[in-house]
């Protein structure tokens with residue numbers, strides 16, 4: 001099995017996935033990292049780990065389909081079985097999603113369907129909820145919406161600041177994303193409508 005990780009930023013989830021592979025938890029080849037951000041630390045982390053790292057410059061393309069087509073070419077050239085979105089700050093088109101149907105997963109730093117969007121940790125913190133968490137889900141045509149693979153709760157304590165909450169959330173992300181990837185690779189995820197059964 002071959003995995004591609006798409007990331008726009010720091011790449012701490014990518015690093016956790018690389019670590020899980022080196023520990024033998026993930027039995028797959030992390031064959032490709034794609035970023036839309038030249039400065040993404042994720043690209044550096046990939047290179048350091050000897051993974052093919054591709055920067056696809058959105059500025060080079062006039063339209064979104066052309067930009068995505070470049071990504072499709074890179075993914076298909078590697079024969080990728082699973083696309084792992086790890087802080088990829090772009091919404092993929094329905095064409096892209098249907099081309100790789102049920103083969104794209106995402107991690108979101110909240111308990112979906114609450115607090116969708118790019119500011120989820122801050123939104124949850126400011127809302128004053130007492131429990132938030134992390135969701136790993138399949139990607140469908142709506143943002144932060146597809147069938148849920150794993151969720152893990154993270155309590156928000158009175159002493160928490162936004163920063164301490166962020167670090168609690170990231171710690172959980174780094175644990176459950178590799179777990180979800182492992183389940184996918186082992187063929188243990190069965191999608192039934194909105195539900196994902198772990199078999």
Ligand code: GRF
Nearest residue numbers: 009010011012013087107109
């Ligand atoms: C994570 O918090 C993830 O939940 C969200 O984007 C962030 C990516 O962080 N989708 P990193 O680049 O993996 O450090």
